[in-house]
Amino acid sequence: MRLLVVSQYFWPESFRVNELVAQLVARGHTVTVLTGRPNYPSGDILAEYREDPRRFARFEGASVLRVPLRPRGKGSLRLVLNYWSFVFWGCLLGPWLTRGQRYDAIFCFETSPITSALPALLLRRIKHAPLALWVLDLWPDTLSAVGVVRSERGLAMVGALVSFIYRRCDLILAQSRAFFEPIQRWSGAPDKTRYFPQWAEGVFGEAVAAPPAPELAAHAHAFRLMFAGNLGDAQDFPSILAAAAQLRHRTDIHWLIVGDGRALDQIRSDIDRLQLHDTVFLLGRYPLERMPAFFAGADALLVSLKKEPIFAMTVPGKVQSYLAAGRPIVAMLDGEGAHVVAESGAGLTCPAGDSIALSRCVENMAGLPADERARMSAAGIAYAKRVFDRDQLLDTLEDWLAPGHTSADHERRPD
Numbered sequence: 564m565r566l567l568v569v570s571q572y573f574w575p576e577s578f579r580v581n582e583l584v585a586q587l588v589a590r591g592h593t594v595t596v597l598t599g600r601p602n603y604p605s606g607d608i609l610a611e612y613r614e615d616p617r618r619f620a621r622f623e624g625a626s627v628l629r630v631p632l633r634p635r636g637k638g639s640l641r642l643v644l645n646y647w648s649f650v651f652w653g654c655l656l657g658p659w660l661t662r663g664q665r666y667d668a669i670f671c672f673e674t675s676p677i678t679s680a681l682p683a684l685l686l687r688r689i690k691h692a693p694l695a696l697w698v699l700d701l702w703p704d705t706l707s708a709v710g711v712v713r714s715e716r717g718l719a720m721v722g723a724l725v726s727f728i729y730r731r732c733d734l735i736l737a738q739s740r741a742f743f744e745p746i747q748r749w750s751g752a753p754d755k756t757r758y759f760p761q762w763a764e765g766v767f768g769e770a771v772a773a774p775p776a777p778e779l780a781a782h783a784h785a786f787r788l789m790f791a792g793n794l795g796d797a798q799d800f801p802s803i804l805a806a807a808a809q810l811r812h813r814t815d816i817h818w819l820i821v822g823d824g825r826a827l828d829q830i831r832s833d834i835d836r837l838q839l840h841d842t843v844f845l846l847g848r849y850p851l852e853r854m855p856a857f858f859a860g861a862d863a864l865l866v867s868l869k870k871e872p873i874f875a876m877t878v879p880g881k882v883q884s885y886l887a888a889g890r891p892i893v894a895m896l897d898g899e900g901a902h903v904v905a906e907s908g909a910g911l912t913c914p915a916g917d918s919i920a921l922s923r924c925v926e927n928m929a930g931l932p933a934d935e936r937a938r939m940s941a942a943g944i945a946y947a948k949r950v951f952d953r954d955q956l957l958d959t960l961e962d963w964l965a966p967g968h969t970s971a972d973h974e975r976r977p978d
Contacts, residue, residue, distance in 0.1 A: 564961075566587060566670060567686065569653070571632075572598070572603055575609060578674070589624075590961065595625065595627075596626070597661065598629055598630075604824050632645060632652055633648040637825070654682050666690050671697065674700045676702070680696055684728060693734065694731070698738065698742060699880070703722050704872070705873050729749045729750035730751060739877055743756055761880045763948075771888070779857065786816045787819055788818050788862065790819070791822055791881065794825070797869055799870070799895070800833070803818075806921035807842055816926075818843040855888065863891045863892065864885045864890045866900070867894070875897035878903055882900055882904065889944045893921070893925055893928055910939055911928055
């Protein structure tokens with residue numbers, strides 16, 4: 564098939580869409596990616612890209628077309644400008660960059676923001692190709708949960724935009740079964756929603772046999788609890804650090820934070836304020852290919868989301884990665900994410916936002932015998948292979964994108 568993937572985020576930024584594209588190419592498909600200039604999560608355009616953009620024009624055999632966009636920077640205004648700059652340039656230059664090309668299907672990778680789907684909608688009309696939208700972040704619910712939009716009128720306006728987009732997609736893929744009801748409410752078409760969870764990225768399976776990262780040597784004497792990934796409002800670091808404060812006396816438990824994000828400065832300030840320098844450590848951000856070594860040196864991995872109804876419907880992508888890495892999980896989650904961890908037998912869970920319960924979970928995990936943690940590790944690996952197998956999921960996606968599966972609907976569904 565000839566496929567066009569539209570995503571505001573793409574390699575060298577670390578998202579599952581990178582592996583999706585690589586695997587589609589490996590399966591013999593011709594793939595083109597329409598994306599922006601890499602600037603996540605630092606907020607600045609990647610220095611290597613600025614020096615030589617041509618290095619980033621191909622990825623694993625896929626052609627990569629990049630449009631200008633305003634870097635995320637810091638602050639809400641710059642983030643909004645970043646979102647809309649991709650829409651503007653994607654709609655203006657996307658048709659030109661893809662001129663003369665025909666596609667069997669268009670696939671849109673939709674983590675925040677939902678606006679990134681607008682260039683895909685325009686190209687759907689121009690190219691007369693069916694559009695599949697992978698919904699990883701549910702708007703407007705997420706905006707309300709993190710306090711970005713508080714007014715009912717504002718949320719209604721975003722909801723109208725979401726409905727506009729959903730109604731013009733030919734296939735909507737939901738990362739969680741709990742997403743079905745809100746997606747169907749905004750789309751008005753229950754028949755075009757499918758369950759398509761995130762898979763366990765292949766690179767994390769290497770953690771099972773990888774030597775620990777040398778950066779962890781200073782923590783070898785302690786129980787190492789690691790959080791890896793984006794440091795944002797949704798991850799509820801105030802509750803994480805409150806739990807660490809409860810265990811301030813346990814200097815044999817080290818909370819290791821690997822990653823970067825918009826909340827980093829506040830986290831650093833809170834560590835100072837709570838005097839957690841002996842137990843909480845900011846290790847910085849590392850490329851995806853180094854993460855198996857960091858996971859290999861962790862005794863347990865931490866995942867969290869704020870206590871909000873929308874986040875109870877979400878399975879954070881790092882859950883699948885943690886399962887595949889074969890490390891016990893401590894999860895401060897509600898709903899779908901907590902269900903996956905509990906059902907897999909791969910770790911301990913506590914309610915979202917409950918710092919006292921989290922501190923107890925961490926102490927309990929640190930006190931478990933090594934063979935019990937090994938049992939959790941093995942259970943996580945088995946569950947990831949059974950439920951979140953990448954090859955099986957991509958087999959299904961290929962069937963959905965194949966000519967004739969969505970194209971008939973595309974032809975008869977009016978805009």
